[in-house]
Amino acid sequence: MYRIALWSFLIVPYLSFTQSAAADPAFGKQPNIILIITDDQGYYDLSAHGNPHLATPNLDQLRDESLRFTRFQVSPTCAPTRSAIMSGRAPFYVGVTHTILERERMKLGVPTMPEMLRDAGYTTGIFGKWHLGDQDPYRPDQRGFDEVFIHGAGGIGQSYSGSCGDAPGNKYFDPAILHNNTFEKTKGFCTDLFFTQAMKWMGTQKGKKPFFAYITTNAPHGPFIAPDSYKKKFIDAGMSSSTVGFYGMIENIDDNVGRLTKQLADWGIENETLLIFMTDNGPSASNYNGDHKGKKGSVDEGGTRVPSFWRWPGVLKPGTDVSTMANHYDILPTFAEIVEGSPKQQDQLHGRSLVPLLKNADAPWEDRFRVFHKGRWGKGAAGTSRDNGFAVRNQRFRLVGRTALYDMEKDPSQKSNVIDEHPELAKKMNAAYDQWYDEALPNMVNEDAPLTGHNTFHLMFWKQYDMEVPPVRVRTPRTPKKNRKKK
Numbered sequence: 409m410y411r412i413a414l415w416s417f418l419i420v421p422y423l424s425f426t427q428s429a430a431a432d433p434a435f436g437k438q439p440n441i442i443l444i445i446t447d448d449q450g451y452y453d454l455s456a457h458g459n460p461h462l463a464t465p466n467l468d469q470l471r472d473e474s475l476r477f478t479r480f481q482v483s484p485t486c487a488p489t490r491s492a493i494m495s496g497r498a499p500f501y502v503g504v505t506h507t508i509l510e511r512e513r514m515k516l517g518v519p520t521m522p523e524m525l526r527d528a529g530y531t532t533g534i535f536g537k538w539h540l541g542d543q544d545p546y547r548p549d550q551r552g553f554d555e556v557f558i559h560g561a562g563g564i565g566q567s568y569s570g571s572c573g574d575a576p577g578n579k580y581f582d583p584a585i586l587h588n589n590t591f592e593k594t595k596g597f598c599t600d601l602f603f604t605q606a607m608k609w610m611g612t613q614k615g616k617k618p619f620f621a622y623i624t625t626n627a628p629h630g631p632f633i634a635p636d637s638y639k640k641k642f643i644d645a646g647m648s649s650s651t652v653g654f655y656g657m658i659e660n661i662d663d664n665v666g667r668l669t670k671q672l673a674d675w676g677i678e679n680e681t682l683l684i685f686m687t688d689n690g691p692s693a694s695n696y697n698g699d700h701k702g703k704k705g706s707v708d709e710g711g712t713r714v715p716s717f718w719r720w721p722g723v724l725k726p727g728t729d730v731s732t733m734a735n736h737y738d739i740l741p742t743f744a745e746i747v748e749g750s751p752k753q754q755d756q757l758h759g760r761s762l763v764p765l766l767k768n769a770d771a772p773w774e775d776r777f778r779v780f781h782k783g784r785w786g787k788g789a790a791g792t793s794r795d796n797g798f799a800v801r802n803q804r805f806r807l808v809g810r811t812a813l814y815d816m817e818k819d820p821s822q823k824s825n826v827i828d829e830h831p832e833l834a835k836k837m838n839a840a841y842d843q844w845y846d847e848a849l850p851n852m853v854n855e856d857a858p859l860t861g862h863n864t865f866h867l868m869f870w871k872q873y874d875m876e877v878p879p880v881r882v883r884t885p886r887t888p889k890k891n892r893k894k895k
Contacts, residue, residue, distance in 0.1 A: 433748045434725050434763045438529065440614070440681040441743065442606075442621045442668070445493075446661055447486060447537060447563075447629040448559035450691030451713050452698035453658055459696045462655055462722050466666030470685055473719050474481035475728040475766060481801065482689055482736045484705050484782045486562055487539045488514040489688040490624070494520045494540065494551070496740030496757040500848035504540070505783040505790065508561075508568040510857040513541035514551070519752035522552030523728065525620045528749035531613055534599075535606040536559060536624040542864040543571045543717045549589060553622075557587050557605045560865035563626045564598055568598060572776040573863025576870075580626075591872055597635050599627045599657065603664040607671050614677055615691065618747070623668075628657035632693055635660060647695065654693035679721045682746070685766065687714040701822040707780040708822055718766065730769045733803050735778055738762050775803050777840045790855050794845050800837040805830070807837040 452459050456468035483489040487507045488499035491514045495502045503515035514520075522532040533555035534548045539562045541547065550555045560566075560574035562841050564583050567573035574583040575591060578597045584591045587605075591696065606623045613619040627634075632653025638660050642652040665685070672678045690711040691697065692704045702708025718724055737759035744751050745761040764771040782797035800807040806814045806822070813827035813834050827834050861880040870877050 422892045434745045434761075434766075435720075437680075438618045438747050439720060440610075440619050440621075440677060441525075441530075441724075441747075442623065442683045443493075443685075443739075444665065444668075444685045445490075445537075445622075445624045446658075446687045447624075447626050448654075448689065448692040448704055449628055449658060449661075449687040449701065449714075450694055450697060450710065451687075451700065451715055451815075452696055453628075453687075453691055453694050457715070458698055459694075461642070461647075462658060464658065464662040466662045466669065467717075469686065470665060470669065470683070470719060471715070471717050473643050473721070473726045474683075474685075474717035475719075475724045475726070475730065475769070477716040477718070477730045477732075477734045477762075477765075479731055479733045479803075480685075480686065480735070481712050481733060481778055481780075482714050484707055484711040484780060485784070486537075486629075486688045488783060490537075490539055492736040492759075493739050494522075496521070496737050496751060496759040498737060498758050498844075498848065499780065499850045500783070500845075501756075502757070503851060503853045505785070505852055505855070507784070508570070508572050509787065510570050510572070510859060511783075511854045512539055512562065512572060512775045512853055513543070513857075515851070515853045516545055520552045521743060522548075522620060522622070524549070524552075524740065524744055524749045524751050525747060526552055526554070528744075530618050530620050530747065531616075532622070533556075533606065533609050533613075534622040534624065535609075536602040536622075537626045538624070541571070542573065543860075544864075555588065555609050557573060557585055557602070557609075559583060559585060559598070560628060560863070563629050565631075567863055567866070570857075571861035571864045573865055575865050576719055580631075584842060585863065586868070589868075591869055592654070597660065599625050599660055599664055603668060603821055607623060607668060610671075611675070614675055625661060627661060628654045630654075630692060632657070650693045651695050654691075679723075682718065682720040682723075684719075685715065685717045688716065699821045703735055705782055705784075707782055707797055709806065709816065709820065711782075712780050712799075712801075718816070723765055728769050730765050732769075732771075732773045733776070733778065733801070734762055734765070735759065742766075762884075777802055777837060779841055779844045781845075788856060790849060790852050794842075798841060798845075800841050802837075804831060805837075807834055807841075810838060813837075828891075 455462045455464045489500045491504040502518050504509045532553045534553045535557045538558045542560045565578040632650045634653045634656025638656035642655050644677045690703045700710030703711035741759045741761040745763045778801045780799040785793035812825050814822040
């Protein structure tokens with residue numbers, strides 16, 4: 409009974425959504441929805457959030473015009489975050505425990521956000537990074553997207569053992585992009601291309617039926633390549649080459665957000681469009697992290713707290729800060745209530761609709777435990793990786809591992825372990841985590857998936873351009889140190 413009660417504490421808040429699903433649209437109309445997600449940009453990688461090196465006037469203006477979730481939480485790495493957004497479930501529960509080696513694939517049969525939106529009358533498009541499976545049944549055109557303009561794997565030019573890889577030889581400039589299952593050789597910088605293509609598509613859809621545009625850049629993810637015009641001031645400041653490229657890509661993103669908001673205004677559809685900006689995890693190459701401990705890959709606050717701006721002129725009150733904790737897997741049920749949608753398999757969702765908070769920042773809200781795990785363990789090691797980097801968070805406290813508890817309201821930098829002052833809370837968090845992990849294990853369906861010979865995008869590219877398929881190069885995955893036998 410004790411364990412059941414703990415798990416109920418995790419999922420009960422969602423029940424209020426299931427009882428009201430498929431009623432009228434929450435705000436009386438179905439908006440166009442644009443969701444922008446950047447890659448490896450941290451909470452403090454904006455000038456409005458105090459970064460002394462960056463100038464992000466367009467993102468700052470978007471922030472000023474938005475309702476902001478100031479404690480929005482995601483996963484420590486990219487594919488897990490994207491799977492939670494697409495599914496409304498915790499990443500491990502949809503088979504995503506890594507960013508490569510087939511473990512980035514969102515398991516088949518999981519209903520997705522774009523499928524739900526399409527059922528509600530939307531047309532759907534993705535522009536940029538998918539990272540939830542490159543093989544045919546896993547790609548976005550098979551998961552609810554009508555328009556697809558993507559690179560492969562987790563980044564342009566990446567290639568790993570198995571199916572996960574981008575088009576061969578791809579670079580951040582002039583990449584070959586998969587457009588509705590046909591490669592197009594483009595001209596320009598990748599982020600510019602994704603925004604341009606998204607706006608081109610939106611221009612053909614506006615006024616017909618509501619659209620959902622998922623603009624998901626691979627920038628500012630490494631290898632930290634930015635157009636030269638965005639690098640000079642950071643070079644002059646004496647920054648490292650990685651930080652120069654990282655910050656240059658962010659300022660380029662800012663310019664593209666400015667292009668988008670201007671285009672929406674020129675079309676006259678600002679008031680008909682919900683525009684959301686967020687990022688997928690903490691920073692990778694920033695040299696400013698505010699009061700956060702941890703970056704990308706960490707289960708500390710700096711690895712999982714990201715900006716979350718929601719702009720809908722005339723509907724959402726600009727400048728509103730919502731301090732109540734919200735999560736990536738809350739987005740799907742929120743969209744469902746906004747558009748009058750009916751998610752399938754609702755009883756398996758972990759998310760809760762944020763509509764009450766969008767309407768009233770001080771709305772009553774039952775607290776929840778949120779679980780984070782860095783994943784990325786060695787092949788076949790899920791059963792022994794339970795304690796390999798996890799955290800449990802509620803509104804006030806963050807448990808990191810079994811023995812470190814932080815009061816995030818009094819100690820946002822996580823400097824003082826207060827577990828001795830709150831032993832019962834730590835006990836409950838640990839028990840809730842164990843139940844969460846136990847129930848996640850059967851859903852980790854990709855742990856022993858065989859690796860394909862060539863990357864899927866490589867095979868598609870070679871076939872399209874009548875190129876000879878080279879012999880498979882066997883790459884042996886490295887064995888984690890703790891699993892290696894001593895000689």
